[in-house]
Amino acid sequence: xxxxxxxxxxxxxxxxxxxxxxxxxxxxxxxxxxxxxxxxxxxxxxxxxxxxxxxxxxxxxxxxxxxxxxxxxxxxxxxxxxxxxxxxxxxxxxxxxxxxxxxxxxxxxxxxxxxxxxxxxxxxxxxxxxxxxxxxxxxxxxxxxxxxxxxxxxxxxxxxxxxxxxxxxxxxxxxxxxxxxxxxxxxxxxxxxxxxxxxxxxxxxxxxxxxxxxxxxxxxxxxxxxxxxxxxxxxxxxxxxxxxxxxxxxxxxxxxxxxxxxxxxxxxxxxxxxxxxxxxxxxxxxxxxxxxxxxxxx
Numbered sequence: 183x184x185x186x187x188x189x190x191x192x193x194x195x196x197x198x199x200x201x202x203x204x205x206x207x208x209x210x211x212x213x214x215x216x217x218x219x220x221x222x223x224x225x226x227x228x229x230x231x232x233x234x235x236x237x238x239x240x241x242x243x244x245x246x247x248x249x250x251x252x253x254x255x256x257x258x259x260x261x262x263x264x265x266x267x268x269x270x271x272x273x274x275x276x277x278x279x280x281x282x283x284x285x286x287x288x289x290x291x292x293x294x295x296x297x298x299x300x301x302x303x304x305x306x307x308x309x310x311x312x313x314x315x316x317x318x319x320x321x322x323x324x325x326x327x328x329x330x331x332x333x334x335x336x337x338x339x340x341x342x343x344x345x346x347x348x349x350x351x352x353x354x355x356x357x358x359x360x361x362x363x364x365x366x367x368x369x370x371x372x373x374x375x376x377x378x379x380x381x382x383x384x385x386x387x388x389x390x391x392x393x394x395x396x397x398x399x400x401x402x403x404x405x406x407x408x409x410x411x412x413x414x415x416x417x418x419x420x421x422x423x424x425x426x427x428x429x430x431x432x433x434x435x436x437x438x439x440x441x442x443x444x445x446x447x448x449x450x451x452x453x454x455x456x457x458x459x460x461x462x463x464x465x466x467x468x469x470x471x472x473x474x475x476x477x478x479x480x
Contacts, residue, residue, distance in 0.1 A: 224281035224456075235441035237310050238283065247285045249276045250295040250303055250312035250434070254387035257410035257465050259314050261294070268292055270410075271464040272431075275332060276313040278456060279433065282449050296384045298364030301325045304434055311442075312434030315404055317366045327439060328432030329446035332457070334475045336425025337367045338405030340412060342393065343420045348400055350423030354378040357399040360389035367403045370427060386411070393419070404429050406465060430475065447479040 232238040241247045251272060253261035259272040273292075280290050295303050300316060303309050304326045318328045339359075341348050348357065355377040361368035363382040371380050381398055383389050389401040390411055401408065405425050412419045435443055450457065457474045465472075 224278050224287075226281045226286045227284045230282075230284040232283075232441050232445050235439055235445070237436050237439045237442050238445075241283060241285065241310055245285075246289040246291055247280050247283060247311070248291045248293060248309045249280065250300060250309040250314060251276060251292050252314040252386075253292075253294045254385045255315065255407050255410055256414055257467075258407060260410075269464070271333070271406075271460060272313050272315065274460040274464060275433075275457075276311075278453070278460065279311070279313070279446060279449065282445075296364070297362045298384075300364075300434060304436055307436075310436075315407060316432055316434050317404075317429045318432040319366060322434075326437050327435045327443050329435055329443045330432035330450060330477060331430035331475045332433065332450055332477075333406070333431040334472070335404040335406040335429050335431070337370060337402060337427040337429065338408050338425050339422050340390070340393065340401040340408040340419055341399065341422055343418050345399070345420075345422075348422060351375070351426045354400070358397075359400045359402050360392050360398040361402050362386055362389065365403060366429065367427075371402060390419070409470070410465075444479060447477045450474070450477045451479075 230238075230242075251268070252259035253268065255270065255272075258270040259268070260270045261268050276292075277287050277290065280287065293303075293309055295309065295312065295314070300312050300314075301322060304312060316328075318331055322328075339348060339351065339354075347353060354371070354375050358379045358381060359371055359375075360381045360383060361371065363384060368380055368382055371378055381389075381392065383392070386401065386403060386407060389398065389403075392398045393401050401411075405421060408421045411417060412421050433446055435446070454474055461472070461474075
């Protein structure tokens with residue numbers, strides 16, 4: 183029997199691990215993931231300085247960091263409504279960044295930002311940085327900057343398990359596909375699949391609900407996100423075909439804060455072991471194995 187996401191509290195299983203960060207400081211305790219596994223613990227850096235970073239100056243003055251995230255993406259960025267706990271790969275990447283900046287986990291203000299509002303949230307100063315399946319594009323770089331990339335994936339398709347009509351993007355003609363407003367996957371379908379109808383929503387969970395209700399034939403976004411939904415208990419869903427784009431996830435930062443961008447990029451460059459442990463504890467629990475992409479410190 184299919185269950186809507188709001189009733190599902192178990193996400194992708196996480197491996198039981200704990201890790202120490204590269205910086206010196208007090209270790210943050212690990213937490214329990216949605217399926218009962220342990221998520222990583224990080225050491226909080228001491229006496230951090232980033233010369234020329236107005237964003238870091240604001241973080242230091244406030245004693246906390248404001249991070250925009252997703253909260254409806256199992257395995258990546260997920261909020262358990264019952265417990266209030268956030269889990270997933272992106273959440274752990276964000277917590278690692280915060281610890282490297284000297285900010286403990288209890289001083290992170292996570293804010294769910296819809297895809298269409300990410301640039302404006304950074305431009306308006308509503309958040310200090312954004313970590314949430316945020317594809318690096320030239321258009322977005324006119325308004326904000328990116329650190330990374332820290333993950334590579336590609337656009338895929340999620341359909342009902344009993345769907346035999348859609349096996350890949352070649353079968354989308356005449357079909358109705360859902361994705362989120364302002365996302366690159368939605369734009370790709372609109373630009374390159376003229377015979378396919380698109381339905382936009384603010385969140386992927388709304389798209390998944392529409393798929394369960396037979397209001398759309400497929401949900402499209404990055405395959406990493408879709409695998410998380412398909413792996414939920416009693417999802418009744420499957421991922422079909424192979425990725426048909428390349429998406430590089432970056433950390434969204436205020437435009438012109440080169441000092442902070444270089445800092446985060448150096449953290450990613452030096453922290454390969456930490457990145458791998460974060461992946462293994464979240465997305466890697468699905469059985470997939472990927473490597474950390476090369477950082478582009480442009």
